[in-house]
Amino acid sequence: MREIPPIEDLGEGLWSIPVPVPHNPIGFTYVYALSAPGGPVLIDTGWNHDDSWEALVAGLARTGHTVDQVQGAIITHFHADHSGLTGRLREASDAWIVMHPHDIDVLARLTARDPDERAASVIEQMARAGFPTEDIDAFRASPLLFHPPAPPNGALADGERIDVPGLDLRAVWTPGHTPGHLCLHLPDRNLLFTGDHVLPRITPHVGQFPLDSTEGDPLGDFLTSQTRIGHLPEADRMLCLPSHETRFTDLLTRTRQIREHHEERLTLMVSLLAEGPTTLWELTSRLEWRRPWEAMRVPARHMAASETAAHLRTLEKRGLIKRNGSLDLPRWAAVTTNPRPE
Numbered sequence: 001m002r003e004i005p006p007i008e009d010l011g012e013g014l015w016s017i018p019v020p021v022p023h024n025p026i027g028f029t030y031v032y033a034l035s036a037p038g039g040p041v042l043i044d045t046g047w048n049h050d051d052s053w054e055a056l057v058a059g060l061a062r063t064g065h066t067v068d069q070v071q072g073a074i075i076t077h078f079h080a081d082h083s084g085l086t087g088r089l090r091e092a093s094d095a096w097i098v099m100h101p102h103d104i105d106v107l108a109r110l111t112a113r114d115p116d117e118r119a120a121s122v123i124e125q126m127a128r129a130g131f132p133t134e135d136i137d138a139f140r141a142s143p144l145l146f147h148p149p150a151p152p153n154g155a156l157a158d159g160e161r162i163d164v165p166g167l168d169l170r171a172v173w174t175p176g177h178t179p180g181h182l183c184l185h186l187p188d189r190n191l192l193f194t195g196d197h198v199l200p201r202i203t204p205h206v207g208q209f210p211l212d213s214t215e216g217d218p219l220g221d222f223l224t225s226q227t228r229i230g231h232l233p234e235a236d237r238m239l240c241l242p243s244h245e246t247r248f249t250d251l252l253t254r255t256r257q258i259r260e261h262h263e264e265r266l267t268l269m270v271s272l273l274a275e276g277p278t279t280l281w282e283l284t285s286r287l288e289w290r291r292p293w294e295a296m297r298v299p300a301r302h303m304a305a306s307e308t309a310a311h312l313r314t315l316e317k318r319g320l321i322k323r324n325g326s327l328d329l330p331r332w333a334a335v336t337t338n339p340r341p342e
């Protein structure tokens with residue numbers, strides 16, 4: 001488990017408040033509090049747990065505020081380590097909560113669906129990906145439950161500013177990690193809140209759900225979004241404040257490393273798929289992960305498969321691989337480019 005860093009005063013009314021994510025290797029999420037005339041504005045809220053709530057309330061006290069003074073919160077993306085406390089925050093303060101419209105849509109879809117129905121759909125997808133029975137049984141025994149946070153009551157789209165006098169905070173839409181992920185740019189201070197889009201050491205997870213979707217291209221979007229934030233003014237001298245790990249300044253180096261990491265994996269996958277048609281599970285099990293595949297269980301294996309699926313989708317869009325096999329068990333193979341004999 002990561003050690004929780006201290007609450008920090010970053011100057012001119014900006015504070016960093018690490019909020020623990022109990023029983024999770026990520027350790028904590030940074031909530032950033034910005035002073036503004038109508039009360040503090042938060043970036044993210046943290047995980048829905050009593051310890052996390054207490055850390056947030058205590059952190060705000062250090063900034064000289066009580067939680068009921070919070071006027072609003074911008075949520076970088078819908079994941080529970082960022083959005084989990086929105087309901088409690090709103091109850092305590094009546095704060096506005098905003099998110100990008102695409103993540104609002106994802107939340108609405110997740111909330112509308114019955115949890116059993118959701119689990120059944122994941123099991124079907126795992127079967128089509130070629131997961132063996134023991135993995136599917138393990139998921140059935142303990143399906144990943146998602147507890148949707150309180151829905152936002154406002155949307156923040158690309159390029160928009162929040163309507164708070166004295167705070168020039170602009171939304172930069174960076175889809176990939178989630179469809180509506182937002183980075184937030186404070187141009188006056190050359191600061192960028194990077195959420196989970198860019199982290200200094202971990203490569204953010206980019207998955208595709210449903211696993212065998214033939215729509216969208218989350219990894220392609222993610223790679224474009226990496227390039228895009230590098231085009232912000234003075235990106236080479238920007239201070240980046242991520243949601244996890246530590247602050248960093250080498251944004252352009254980091255986005256290049258993240259892009260290269262994925263390009264290497266894409267190339268590797270094409271070479272593996274040149275050996276013959278392969279199911280999603282087979283390909284995922286042959287790749288390197290942070291932990292050896294054999295030591296991984298569901299849901300980690302399901303997350304890994306969703307990451308592989310996102311890569312397959314990008315390769316499909318680039319015309320380098322294609323699906324064959326049956327609809328019940330699709331297989332992917334590299335498109336052969338051997339020149340025809342004359």
Ligand SMILES: [Zn+2]
Pocket residue numbers: 077079177196
């Ligand atoms: Zn996330």
Ligand SMILES: [Zn+2]
Pocket residue numbers: 029079081082196243244
């Ligand atoms: Zn996160």
